[in-house]
Amino acid sequence: MAEVxxxxxxxxxxxxxxxxNVTMIIPNxxxxxxxxxxxxxxTTTLRMVSGLDKPDTGDVLIGGQSVAGLAPAQRNVAMVFQxxxxxxxxxxxxxxxxxxxxxxxxxPAAEIERKIKEVSEVxxxxxxxxxxxTALSGGEMQRVSIGRALVRNPTIFLMDEPLSSLxxxxxxxxxxxxxxxxxxxxxxxxxxxxDQIEAMTMATHxxxxxxxxxVQFGSPREIYENxxxxxxxxxxxxxxxxxxxxxxxxGAPNRAxxxxxxxxxxxxxxxxxxxxxxxxHLGDQTRLHLSFKNHNLITVTDAHTKLTEGDIVRIRPERxxxxxxxxxxxx
Amino acid sequence: MSPTQFERAAEATPxxxxxxxxxxxxxAIAWIFVAPTIFLLLAINIFPxxxxxxxxxxxxxxxxxxxxxxxxxxxxxxRILSDADIWLTMQTTAHFLIWTIVLQVLIxxxxxxxxxxxxxxxxxxxxxxxxxxxLSPAVVGNFWxxxxxxxxxxxxxxxxxxxxxxxxxxxxxxxxxxxxxxxxIVDTWMWTPFVMLICLAGLRSIPGSIYEAAxxxxxxxxxxxxxxxxxxxxxxxxxxxxxxxxxxxKMFDLVVQLTGGGPGSITELTSINLKREAFEKWRTGxxxxxxxxLFVTVFGLASIYVKALNKVKER
Numbered sequence: 001m002a003e004v005x006x007x008x009x010x011x012x013x014x015x016x017x018x019x020x021n022v023t024m025i026i027p028n029x030x031x032x033x034x035x036x037x038x039x040x041x042x043t044t045t046l047r048m049v050s051g052l053d054k055p056d057t058g059d060v061l062i063g064g065q066s067v068a069g070l071a072p073a074q075r076n077v078a079m080v081f082q083x084x085x086x087x088x089x090x091x092x093x094x095x096x097x098x099x100x101x102x103x104x105x106x107x108p109a110a111e112i113e114r115k116i117k118e119v120s121e122v123x124x125x126x127x128x129x130x131x132x133x134t135a136l137s138g139g140e141m142q143r144v145s146i147g148r149a150l151v152r153n154p155t156i157f158l159m160d161e162p163l164s165s166l167x168x169x170x171x172x173x174x175x176x177x178x179x180x181x182x183x184x185x186x187x188x189x190x191x192x193x194x195d196q197i198e199a200m201t202m203a204t205h206x207x208x209x210x211x212x213x214x215v216q217f218g219s220p221r222e223i224y225e226n227x228x229x230x231x232x233x234x235x236x237x238x239x240x241x242x243x244x245x246x247x248x249x250x251g252a253p254n255r256a257x258x259x260x261x262x263x264x265x266x267x268x269x270x271x272x273x274x275x276x277x278x279x280x281h282l283g284d285q286t287r288l289h290l291s292f293k294n295h296n297l298i299t300v301t302d303a304h305t306k307l308t309e310g311d312i313v314r315i316r317p318e319r320x321x322x323x324x325x326x327x328x329x330x331x
Numbered sequence: 332m333s334p335t336q337f338e339r340a341a342e343a344t345p346x347x348x349x350x351x352x353x354x355x356x357x358x359a360i361a362w363i364f365v366a367p368t369i370f371l372l373l374a375i376n377i378f379p380x381x382x383x384x385x386x387x388x389x390x391x392x393x394x395x396x397x398x399x400x401x402x403x404x405x406x407x408x409x410r411i412l413s414d415a416d417i418w419l420t421m422q423t424t425a426h427f428l429i430w431t432i433v434l435q436v437l438i439x440x441x442x443x444x445x446x447x448x449x450x451x452x453x454x455x456x457x458x459x460x461x462x463x464x465x466l467s468p469a470v471v472g473n474f475w476x477x478x479x480x481x482x483x484x485x486x487x488x489x490x491x492x493x494x495x496x497x498x499x500x501x502x503x504x505x506x507x508x509x510x511x512x513x514x515x516i517v518d519t520w521m522w523t524p525f526v527m528l529i530c531l532a533g534l535r536s537i538p539g540s541i542y543e544a545a546x547x548x549x550x551x552x553x554x555x556x557x558x559x560x561x562x563x564x565x566x567x568x569x570x571x572x573x574x575x576x577x578x579x580x581k582m583f584d585l586v587v588q589l590t591g592g593g594p595g596s597i598t599e600l601t602s603i604n605l606k607r608e609a610f611e612k613w614r615t616g617x618x619x620x621x622x623x624x625l626f627v628t629v630f631g632l633a634s635i636y637v638k639a640l641n642k643v644k645e646r
Binding site: 078083087098099102105 | 538540543545546548550551558559
């Protein structure tokens with residue numbers, strides 16, 4: 001395990017910059033989640049650390065040492081690929097054993113057997129060990145792919161949307177497992193996801209990427225409660241943050257162009273009138289779709305609310321975010 | 332509800348035709364579709380095969396149609412299998428078969444491995460390498476007789492140049508020891524590109540991300556080759572061997588043009604030998620038995636091989 005530093009990394013594919021001067025410190029033992037839409041540079045960041053791609057400029061340091069000239073094998077990183085990349089002609093057991101059989105490790109056979117057993121139990125694939133890798137469902141392949149990383153003891157785990165094709169229950173289980181493994185072993189993880197629940201529950205740090213630039217880096221709470229821009233604010237929060245022209249409520253600061261309201265920043269029962277367009281009962285919470293001065297808003301209310309379509313609700317912003325015309329936070 | 336595709340198809344069928352078709356069951360229609368193919372197959376493949384088997388038990392000679400045909404039982408088979416000359420042609424064929432396959436697989440796979448590396452103009456190189464297999468075997472055989480010519484042949488010149496010997500001191504086609512290798516060389520020259528193409532298809536079917544995973548799993552290039560490249564190309568390679576094996580077992584044109592089976596009968600492969608028996612000596616019954624023996628051999632070997640191939644694919 002080691003601290004990993006990305007220093008002024010720029011990577012271009014043709015004209016388009018996949019990464020634009022990205023600097024990031026991944027502390028030893030941290031769980032860093034990269035957020036951003038497709039094409040933001042998340043996977044490219046992983047590939048820079050793994051050594052599968054080389055940066056145009058900039059440097060990657062693992063444990064204080066530059067790894068610029070080192071191949072992936074020498075960097076000792078474990079990667080979980082989005083497309084699984086299992087060895088199709090091998091069984092699940094052989095797939096899991098593959099990294100352990102590297103001549104660089106010289107793992108004894110009994111140790112390999114023990115590791116495979118342990119990991120396959122955690123990932124709930126023990127009963128599939130003798131299957132061919134191609135005779136698995138997508139979710140099982142993904143778990144084998146995670147397992148192939150977990151059997152190792154690398155400097156850093158790189159995971160590219162490792163839970164994306166699992167069903168909801170398994171995803172929740174593995175979220176907890178991964179976090180537990182990481183907390184127990186003190187492993188360092190760099191983790192790419194679209195899923196904000198994964199980001200909020202597992203991350204010690206979140207990095208927000210926008211078109212190859214790292215626009216914000218901090219704890220999940222920080223990103224959620226103190227976003228630097230509309231873009232950053234939109235990454236986290238369910239339902240998404242509401243954006244309205246700053247002028248619809250009074251008291252906006254000078255340069256403010258838009259006001260951003262998360263559900264908890266909307267106080268109900270006070271302030272100005274809005275009109276209930278729809279009520280969604282989700283069980284543990286209820287979502288209100290409101291129309292406020294011809295602008296749509298979504299907020300959360302009491303699970304057992306008596307409100308129905310057509311009702312009037314008074315709302316008032318509570319310590320909202322204000323953004324300027326470029327989408328940057330002003331207050 | 333909108334009409335289904337079947338209903339629309341039914342509506343579009345002209346009434347007269349519809350009336351005719353309506354009387355037929357699905358099964359009957361299916362038979363109508365496959366009947367022409369089955370008829371051709373019976374006429375061209377199955378009937379001659381059965382007829383050959385029948386003839387193989389007789390002393391029939393096609394150049395004496397009026398002679399009385401006698402059933403001789405297994406006599407023809409007994410004579411063939413105890414004929415030392417025929418066993419010699421079998422050995423010649425085996426030598427030819429084994430060496431062409433070994434050389435073509437080794438060289439073909441190596442070429443495919445090199446061509447598969449991304450470099451400038453590798454498409455052009457592929458095209459150039461593939462040229463020999465696009466030529467007619469008769470033309471290739473004919474031209475190589477010139478290349479093998481001791482006085483003016485390019486092959487002899489190059490070998491002489493490299494080994495500092497006199498080019499006219501050896502004759503690939505005329506020498507009893509060299510002639511079996513002469514046909515191996517030409518066949519390898521001509522058909523290695525075919526093996527290369529199949530191997531190339533195999534290599535290109537391996538996704539790059541698997542190598543990336545292996546790279547991250549700290550596998551050396553050597554280990555990647557043995558644990559990923561080779562096992563994943565193996566089914567393709569075995570298919571190439573099957574094709575080449577069957578093709579070369581019935582090899583005729585190239586060798587006839589090149590050596591005519593000579594010198595003596597040193598390069599007389601079974602197919603050439605069979606042709607002599609059937610259409611020079613006109614021993615039709617005898618050569619029918621010969622053909623049946625070859626058929627059973629190839630068919631047996633091929634089925635064993637295909638079983639092995641399927642096992643590899645499943646693995």
